[in-house]
Amino acid sequence: MKFRLSEIGKVVGGGTPSTKHPEYYTELGIPWLTPKDLSGYNKMFIAKGSRSITHEGLAKSSAKLLPANSILVSSRAPIGYVAIAKNTIATNQGFKSIIPNEKLVIPEYLYFVMKTSKQDLEQIASGSTFKEISTKVMSNFEVDIPSLDEQKKILRYLLPITRKIEKNSKINDNLMV
Numbered sequence: 001m002k003f004r005l006s007e008i009g010k011v012v013g014g015g016t017p018s019t020k021h022p023e024y025y026t027e028l029g030i031p032w033l034t035p036k037d038l039s040g041y042n043k044m045f046i047a048k049g050s051r052s053i054t055h056e057g058l059a060k061s062s063a064k065l066l067p068a069n070s071i072l073v074s075s076r077a078p079i080g081y082v083a084i085a086k087n088t089i090a091t092n093q094g095f096k097s098i099i100p101n102e103k104l105v106i107p108e109y110l111y112f113v114m115k116t117s118k119q120d121l122e123q124i125a126s127g128s129t130f131k132e133i134s135t136k137v138m139s140n141f142e143v144d145i146p147s148l149d150e151q152k153k154i155l156r157y158l159l160p161i162t163r164k165i166e167k168n169s170k171i172n173d174n175l176m177v
Helices: 055-059 107-115 118-124 135-140 148-176
Strands: 002-004 009-013 030-033 051-053 071-075 079-085 096-100 142-144
Touching (some): 030 055, 079 107, 096 135
Antiparallel strands (some): 002 142, 071 096
């Protein structure tokens, strides 16, 4: 069945605390992601990026806390990187993340839907300097979502393959060291 993303979850944009205030950034704070953190990232879940922000940085910006299992989708520079938040996380404005309604969609299922939607997302992006997807456009983006039972059946096939790929990537990374 076709659903707009806004019908199966809440679409949330991110924000960046002012870099003129170094006190907004810290080593061990709120994990904060930029699309660059997902460049070359090949795992389903992500816990942190290269930087963290303080609670004051969060409060003084348009960044928002996203709960675990939020689907993080880069919406500019580049469009279509996808990961699932392993824990509470914040993102910059280069994301339009989805907090899924788990009564309608399983987060891992929505992850795969969004991963396979990269080309469609690129086509609906607009802008003259660089392409970007607005919150409104992302909210209206339509996806096929079957029943929860059907999602579970599909995930029974996809998740073991994904875990095997992630395990093999980890082995390969260790061999390169």
